[in-house]
Amino acid sequence: MKWLVYIAFIAISLAAPLVFPAYTQQFSALWVLIILAMTWDMQGGQMGYNSLGNIFFFGFGMYVSAVVQVSIAHDIGEYTYAGGINVFQFTDGQYFTGLVLGVAAAGILCALLAFPLGWILFGLRGPYFAIGTLGVAIAAGEMVGTWEWVGAGQGISMPPFPGNPDTAKFVLYIMNMITGMVCFAVIAWLYSTRFGLALNAIRDDEQKAEGMGLQTLWIKRVCWAVAAFFVGICGAIYGNTVGFIEPLEVAFQTIYLGIFMVVAVLLGGKGTLWGPVVGAIVFHTLKEVTWTHFLGWQWVALGVLIVVIVVYFQEGIMGWLQRQRPEWFGIRVESREPEAEAAT
Amino acid sequence: MNVVNGHAVIEIDKVTKTFGGVVANKDISLKVQEGAITGMIGPNGSGKTTLFNSIVGFHPIDTGSIKFEGNEISKLRVQEIARLGLLRTFQQTRIYGKMNCVQNMLISIPHRKAGLLDIFADHRAEDRERAEHLLEFVGLYEKRWLMGGDLSFGQQKLLEFAMALMNEPSVLMLDEPTAGINPTLINGLIDRLKRANEEFGITLFVIEHNMRVIMNLAEHIYCLAHGELLAEGTPGQIQNDQRVIDAYLGAH
Numbered sequence: 058m059k060w061l062v063y064i065a066f067i068a069i070s071l072a073a074p075l076v077f078p079a080y081t082q083q084f085s086a087l088w089v090l091i092i093l094a095m096t097w098d099m100q101g102g103q104m105g106y107n108s109l110g111n112i113f114f115f116g117f118g119m120y121v122s123a124v125v126q127v128s129i130a131h132d133i134g135e136y137t138y139a140g141g142i143n144v145f146q147f148t149d150g151q152y153f154t155g156l157v158l159g160v161a162a163a164g165i166l167c168a169l170l171a172f173p174l175g176w177i178l179f180g181l182r183g184p185y186f187a188i189g190t191l192g193v194a195i196a197a198g199e200m201v202g203t204w205e206w207v208g209a210g211q212g213i214s215m216p217p218f219p220g221n222p223d224t225a226k227f228v229l230y231i232m233n234m235i236t237g238m239v240c241f242a243v244i245a246w247l248y249s250t251r252f253g254l255a256l257n258a259i260r261d262d263e264q265k266a267e268g269m270g271l272q273t274l275w276i277k278r279v280c281w282a283v284a285a286f287f288v289g290i291c292g293a294i295y296g297n298t299v300g301f302i303e304p305l306e307v308a309f310q311t312i313y314l315g316i317f318m319v320v321a322v323l324l325g326g327k328g329t330l331w332g333p334v335v336g337a338i339v340f341h342t343l344k345e346v347t348w349t350h351f352l353g354w355q356w357v358a359l360g361v362l363i364v365v366i367v368v369y370f371q372e373g374i375m376g377w378l379q380r381q382r383p384e385w386f387g388i389r390v391e392s393r394e395p396e397a398e399a400a401t
Numbered sequence: 402m403n404v405v406n407g408h409a410v411i412e413i414d415k416v417t418k419t420f421g422g423v424v425a426n427k428d429i430s431l432k433v434q435e436g437a438i439t440g441m442i443g444p445n446g447s448g449k450t451t452l453f454n455s456i457v458g459f460h461p462i463d464t465g466s467i468k469f470e471g472n473e474i475s476k477l478r479v480q481e482i483a484r485l486g487l488l489r490t491f492q493q494t495r496i497y498g499k500m501n502c503v504q505n506m507l508i509s510i511p512h513r514k515a516g517l518l519d520i521f522a523d524h525r526a527e528d529r530e531r532a533e534h535l536l537e538f539v540g541l542y543e544k545r546w547l548m549g550g551d552l553s554f555g556q557q558k559l560l561e562f563a564m565a566l567m568n569e570p571s572v573l574m575l576d577e578p579t580a581g582i583n584p585t586l587i588n589g590l591i592d593r594l595k596r597a598n599e600e601f602g603i604t605l606f607v608i609e610h611n612m613r614v615i616m617n618l619a620e621h622i623y624c625l626a627h628g629e630l631l632a633e634g635t636p637g638q639i640q641n642d643q644r645v646i647d648a649y650l651g652a653h
Binding site: 247249250251252254255257258260261262264265266267268269270271272273275276279388389 | 457479480483484488489491495496497498499500504507508509510511512513517519520521522523524546549564568
């Protein structure tokens, strides 16, 4: 049963851009939201630390990959200074080497950066942590916006994909899909180990967890680093999908994806494995419908959705399902083998 | 029979702790013998829980020294002390409310024996077995798939006790283990505390308000009043000490 769900999911994911090629970029955007929601839920749902600043790693990863991808062929300062007046060429080899190195560097640097950042921020609790992380993302956007070397507010044009734009969309979609699936597998594995219970223990009573000898600061930082790794990679691929990056609306977009990932998790169900995935799919669909049919009112519709979820539907879709059908989730209430116990 | 070889596992020497102008502990010196059950009594507000908090590193002490197995621990942090094998339970009872009893137990394995990367290990079959065995020991086996937060207060106390045993501490400090437990369960709990001490060899240091319990349980009792050590001795000596009687009746 479980494997059927996984196989169906992979099959649909592969088939989607082939059956509906016009929507490939939409499907890419959906994977981005799925990855951001899953990684957000590790802290927000499982560990009880509501971060509003995970989008920082999205922007940071995007800029890291841009710098790597451009620097492999040109001087980044000259490239951004020219702002498109000179024509900078990339060979196929330079483009693909740059893409692979850029994405890898984005993931690794984001994960490494999560450790010192976590050391500072994880001293904060509750709303202070949320605001503290949000502050990091906003400050990063403003700082990059004044930094000439990486194009400041002008941004950077990403090296163009050599070949047909439809192929580019498909390649980037596959990269998003693989990142998303690996991310899901890693998170599912982590939740099955002691680490998963440690996250829940920190959520339920952090002082107790410390008192029992759990190394809470190490666990919290590892959790954030895993999230940062995937968010960084995701940001790097997104930069290439968009083709042109700038600090406030694309990279450190706190009010767009930065909020969407939280809403998707709340909608799907906090602290469940599938909740963020389901929430991201439903939210993305809802958002595209409102953006298309209620243009001008889309922010109002989004605001109403947030209020409704927070007030009336806190458990989310998967949380609700888990309560209705606990046996689907392997949740046992009574001991299952009363006969066996009676016999012994 | 308990093995009392005269070796002190916790040595507290002239510990003073103040909160602003309030002196919560003043010049307290006491010893907890290895392998024994030591009690601590005293009226409300006499500084018992403050002393417990000082020992496990919840807050720094002003002056004095606290030694565990001969090593100074008063500068260590909470996790470091827990990882030495010195564990405490809480007066207000603290368990992980949104995890079931088995999960509560599985995450209470002795982390002091684990390296940084062992947190990524799978749950071992022997840990599961021990968890179920200990849940049975405290009488919660039937409830093992219930969420910790859905248990009654008394059952949560038992769960917290089972979690502490799961951690395999060498010393366990219990802050009012019988408070809020119904009288019929109390006898069972006393019995289990004694068995934990005898069968698992865990040294116990117990704060208790229930005189019947502490007189039954402890071999040596300290009595605090107004943040100072008032008296010490065997249960018999403490029961007949006029200063202790006065402290409890308010003559002090």
